[in-house]
Amino acid sequence: MYLQSHKKHKQHAFDSYCKKILKNETRNIYKEIERLKKYEVSMESLSEKDLGKHVIYESGMTSEFLFYVENVGTVIVTGEIIAEALKLLSKDKQDIILLSYFLGMSDRKIAEKLNLVRRTVSRRRNRALVDLKKIMEEYTK
Structure with a gap:
């Protein structure tokens, strides 16, 4: 009992x-x-004027840049500004940005591919975005 x-x-x-x-x-x-x-803020809620402040339009986006990511292969990037900014990042940050935004992989999948901890991937991605923003702001001045 x-x-x-x-x-x-x-x-x-x-x-x-x-x-x-x-x-x-x-x-x-x-x-x-x-x-x-x-x-x-959703892009739909922005006016044309506000959108112009945050978006960079490139003319003739015919140029393609190839980036190699270990354990994944080649990633194609169109657009000279973003490609040049990516080239200036360290290899680990570059790989994480390419896998996350160009191949649409989650942090967990990226961590598996690169043999890292998911939290490390998240931190490096966030730091890489800050670095990319600085690089692209200087490039467009």
Whole structure:
């Protein structure tokens, strides 16, 4: 009798624990979405004038640049400005940007391909974006 009630207690405790975890994770996701809303704006909501401030239009985007990524192969980049900016990045940051934005891979898949931790990929990608922004701002001046 005691053993059965002990098992039930453990099961209820585990159920309660799982529900708390899911509730907290859901709350964290909603908080993250709200935090991102402060910094991100959809392109559809921008006016032409505002869009012109943030977008670089290139004429004659016929030039293609090839970048080699270890364990993946060749990635084609069209556009001279972005290609030149990518060339100035370190090889690891370059690979992460190419895999993430040109091949559409998630951080987890990139981490598997490059034998890294997912968090490392995320940090390098964020740092590479900051570096790319600086390079491209200087290039367009």
